[in-house]
Amino acid sequence: xxxxxxxxxxxxxxxxxxxxxxxxxxxxAQPRGGSVVLATxxxxxxxxxxxxxxxxxxxxxxxxxxxxxxxDKDQKLVPQLAESWAFSDGxxxxxxxxxxxxxxxxxxxxxxxxxxxxxxxxxxxANALLTLSQFASVEGVxxxxxxxxxxxxxxxxxALLQTLAGRRAMFxxxxxxxxxxxxxxxxxxxxGPFEFVEWVPKDxxxxxxxxxxxxxxPALEKITFKPVPEPASRVAMLEAGDADMAAPIPxxxxxxxxxxxxxxxxxxxxxxxxxxxxxxQKDIFKDVRVRxxxxxxVDKDAIVKNIxxxxxxxxxxxxxSPFLWGYTAVxxxxxxxxxxxxxxxxxxxxxxxxxxxxxIPDGRYVQDRQVGEAVAGYLREVGFDIQxxxxxxxxxxxxxxxxxxxxxxxDLAMLAWSVGTQDADWGLSGTFLSTNWPPRAYxxxxxxxxxxxxxLVAGRQTTDSTRRMEAYKVAQxxxxxxxxxxxLVAPKFIGAAxxxxxxxxxxPFGGAVVKDAVIKK
Amino acid sequence: xxxxIGRRLLFLLPVLFGILVVVFVTMRIVPGDPARLVAGPDAGxxxxxxxxxxxxxxxxxxxxxxxxxxxxxxxEFGRSLKTQRPVLDEIGPRLWNTALLAxxxxxxxxxxxxxxxxxxxxxxxxxxxxxxxxxxxxGVSTPSFYLGIVLIVVFxxxxxxxxxxxxGGLVHLVLPAVTLGASTLGIVARMTRATMIEVLDEDxxxxxxxxxxxxxxxxxxxxxxxxxxxIIAVVALQFGFVLAGSVLVETVFSxxxxxxxxxxxxxxxxxxxxxGSILLVTLVSVxxxxxxxxxxxxxxxxxxx
Numbered sequence: 001x002x003x004x005x006x007x008x009x010x011x012x013x014x015x016x017x018x019x020x021x022x023x024x025x026x027x028x029a030q031p032r033g034g035s036v037v038l039a040t041x042x043x044x045x046x047x048x049x050x051x052x053x054x055x056x057x058x059x060x061x062x063x064x065x066x067x068x069x070x071x072d073k074d075q076k077l078v079p080q081l082a083e084s085w086a087f088s089d090g091x092x093x094x095x096x097x098x099x100x101x102x103x104x105x106x107x108x109x110x111x112x113x114x115x116x117x118x119x120x121x122x123x124x125x126a127n128a129l130l131t132l133s134q135f136a137s138v139e140g141v142x143x144x145x146x147x148x149x150x151x152x153x154x155x156x157x158x159a160l161l162q163t164l165a166g167r168r169a170m171f172x173x174x175x176x177x178x179x180x181x182x183x184x185x186x187x188x189x190x191x192g193p194f195e196f197v198e199w200v201p202k203d204x205x206x207x208x209x210x211x212x213x214x215x216x217x218p219a220l221e222k223i224t225f226k227p228v229p230e231p232a233s234r235v236a237m238l239e240a241g242d243a244d245m246a247a248p249i250p251x252x253x254x255x256x257x258x259x260x261x262x263x264x265x266x267x268x269x270x271x272x273x274x275x276x277x278x279x280x281q282k283d284i285f286k287d288v289r290v291r292x293x294x295x296x297x298v299d300k301d302a303i304v305k306n307i308x309x310x311x312x313x314x315x316x317x318x319x320x321s322p323f324l325w326g327y328t329a330v331x332x333x334x335x336x337x338x339x340x341x342x343x344x345x346x347x348x349x350x351x352x353x354x355x356x357x358x359x360i361p362d363g364r365y366v367q368d369r370q371v372g373e374a375v376a377g378y379l380r381e382v383g384f385d386i387q388x389x390x391x392x393x394x395x396x397x398x399x400x401x402x403x404x405x406x407x408x409x410x411d412l413a414m415l416a417w418s419v420g421t422q423d424a425d426w427g428l429s430g431t432f433l434s435t436n437w438p439p440r441a442y443x444x445x446x447x448x449x450x451x452x453x454x455x456l457v458a459g460r461q462t463t464d465s466t467r468r469m470e471a472y473k474v475a476q477x478x479x480x481x482x483x484x485x486x487x488l489v490a491p492k493f494i495g496a497a498x499x500x501x502x503x504x505x506x507x508p509f510g511g512a513v514v515k516d517a518v519i520k521k
Numbered sequence: 522x523x524x525x526i527g528r529r530l531l532f533l534l535p536v537l538f539g540i541l542v543v544v545f546v547t548m549r550i551v552p553g554d555p556a557r558l559v560a561g562p563d564a565g566x567x568x569x570x571x572x573x574x575x576x577x578x579x580x581x582x583x584x585x586x587x588x589x590x591x592x593x594x595x596x597e598f599g600r601s602l603k604t605q606r607p608v609l610d611e612i613g614p615r616l617w618n619t620a621l622l623a624x625x626x627x628x629x630x631x632x633x634x635x636x637x638x639x640x641x642x643x644x645x646x647x648x649x650x651x652x653x654x655x656x657x658x659x660g661v662s663t664p665s666f667y668l669g670i671v672l673i674v675v676f677x678x679x680x681x682x683x684x685x686x687x688x689g690g691l692v693h694l695v696l697p698a699v700t701l702g703a704s705t706l707g708i709v710a711r712m713t714r715a716t717m718i719e720v721l722d723e724d725x726x727x728x729x730x731x732x733x734x735x736x737x738x739x740x741x742x743x744x745x746x747x748x749x750x751x752i753i754a755v756v757a758l759q760f761g762f763v764l765a766g767s768v769l770v771e772t773v774f775s776x777x778x779x780x781x782x783x784x785x786x787x788x789x790x791x792x793x794x795x796x797g798s799i800l801l802v803t804l805v806s807v808x809x810x811x812x813x814x815x816x817x818x819x820x821x822x823x824x825x826x
Contacts, residue, residue: 394552
């Protein structure tokens with residue numbers, strides 16, 4: 001044999017061996033197994049997605065359930081149990097091609113009939129589920145064949161896909177629905193990568209890997225969700241090693257946790273757009289100059305820096321958080337300028353010493369009370385007399401949500417409008433559409449702008465995402481100029497985990513995602 | 522004794538009825554709409570109406586009360602508005618957890634409080650006496666949520682001796698029980714010292730000493746027995762405070778007890794759970810005081826019922 005050839009074959013063999021052993025090494029570096037304890041702020045309320053309105057419940061459900069569509073890590077809409085879909089009849093009919101070979105945790109097959117049974121349940125008024133108004137535009141669904149579902153709409157709804165991804169339209173096994181009836185809330189039976197094991201309320205909720213999962217099987221064997229309401233205790237559990245991940249994490253603990261070599265801190269801009277609605281039923285706020293003056297009077301950058309340690313974004317470019325679908329930076333508004341604020345107030349004829357009543361839901365949002373106090377301080381500097389009224393959340397949401405009699409009692413009311421659909425449709429119309437004054441929804445400013453109304457309706461009436469973006473851009477610009485709110489900040493949502501826990505992240509709606517976690521020692 | 526128990530149990534009925542009325546009315550007077558809280562902010566008016574109907578909250582108040590009262594008489598406490606589980610399923614395990622915690626913390630407080638108080642009284646004005654009384658004062662005056670966090674940081678995070686929270690075994694109960702018992706311990710220690718000192722100055726103690734009885738026998742057999750009466754009363758009264766204090770301690774240690782349940786249910790305006798829990802906690806509290814009265818009879822033969 002030629003000596004050179006021998007050398008080459010020798011090298012080739014070594015290279016092959018190296019490749020094989022390296023790939024083995026890589027494969028073994030993707031360890032399977034292990035379990036994760038996730039400390040959350042509160043116990044799940046319910047395990048039936050269609051009956052749920054809170055983040056801790058949705059966090060638990062999203063590992064057990066799937067819908068037609070969902071979101072990926074970057075919050076992009078992706079197919080889940082649907083493989084594809086097509087609009088017809090000008091957007092009023094959607095034909096869904098469903099994924100083959102999908103099983104529920106009880107072994108039942110997911111098909112068009114199973115999907116229809118779920119949709120029928122969600123749309124039935126008698127069930128009093130939270131899907132009622134979300135899917136008010138859906139006339140009904142029909143089974144075309146085993147893996148094709150036809151959805152007919154009463155009217156075109158541009159936000160429908162996002163709403164379907166919005167964590168409520170997730171499928172339960174029809175067999176389980178029939179078996180458990182109203183008790184389905186306690187017997188979650190979805191198609192997700194993890195299946196339900198047990199729920200000891202206020203103590204733990206455990207799920208285990210579903211071996212029959214249609215997609216990539218998770219590496220983890222078990223996830224335990226542990227409610228830890230006291231933030232300092234949640235952090236301590238993580239530091240003590242009793243939890244593998246914790247979220248949310250208080251701002252003041254971030255630098256300490258970052259310095260801990262065993263831990264990693266992760267964060268994302270939340271959907272919470274903290275603001276004060278300026279009650280335009282009151283004469284003083286009917287004048288746009290006064291509303292703008294309030295926005296000039298408050299130094300949002302200083303609030304971000306001093307109250308949030310830099311862990312928030314000021315809402316100076318849009319009334320909504322950057323992660324809301326439909327967000328556009330429409331300008332750079334209301335840079336801190338107290339002199340200009342005073343000028344505008346003077347021009348509007350507002351006398352120094354004018355009294356304003358400010359309502360705050362104490363303890364509901366990150367640093368809410370501190371922000372309220374700071375804003376009050378800034379407004380006092382431009383001559384207002386501010387009276388702060390703090391209420392606990394249940395009282396607060398009840399009072400701002402009721403029908404005004406004849407006008408709402410507050411001048412400024414704090415709120416953050418974070419919607420599960422993550423879409424500008426409900427994200428803007430819930431608080432700015434003129435038909436959504438309380439008690440209908442939370443337009444707490446009693447704002448009415450024809451331009452905004454038209455844009456929001458236009459954004460809903462098309463499925464063309466470019467046209468939708470354009471419509472919402474118009475609305476956001478008009479809102480920033482009209483200043484029905486004192487725009488504040490979108491705080492970051494923060495989580496922390498052990499370093500060896502990889503592929504875990506936090507999401508803008510709030511909550512942590514651990515289903516794809518890998519433990520690397 | 523039997524008559525006492527009978528009378529007390531009879532007396533329990535109007536107390537429970539009163540509590541039931543007060544809680545029922547208070548929960549409905551305070552603003553806040555359970556439907557809105559359960560549904561979350563993005564629910565529409567259609568859902569809210571449907572949910573209110575589902576909960577029976579669209580009925581007039583007197584109809585709701587009548588229904589509730591009849592249900593309670595049948596032993597039916599309804600379902601949680603939030604989780605839709607039967608209220609007794611929600612309360613049962615948590616009440617048991619809290620009872621365990623309360624008993625353990627009381628045991629801890631009484632054992633160490635008595636010991637510290639006795640030794641402090643016997644060695645009046647010694648360094649031990651002063652140190653004990655300072656610690657007792659700290660125990661009474663340190664807020665439990667603060668003490669809890671300090672204990673977590675020291676014993677869970679730094680030393681890793683105990684879990685930082687949750688439940689699962691006796692080891693999970695140690696830090697919460699110490700936190701919850703700290704203030705009772707302080708009170709018992711100071712109380713024991715004061716009554717012991719008083720008793721040790723009595724004539725019969727001087728007589729015993731003159732007879733040459735050993736000091737240990739004097740302290741334990743003669744003095745302590747007489748000093749015990751006010752302490753039993755204090756401990757029984759404190760038990761109510763321990764139950765109330767469990768609210769904070771359970772939150773700090775994320776310990777699944779009734780206190781945490783009540784606070785969260787009030788926040789959610791989960792009427793049936795709040796009503797049921799307070800009713801049962803009242804029942805427990807009254808029963809504990811009854812037991813204390815019985816013990817009183819044993820400690821002091823002069824007490825006759």
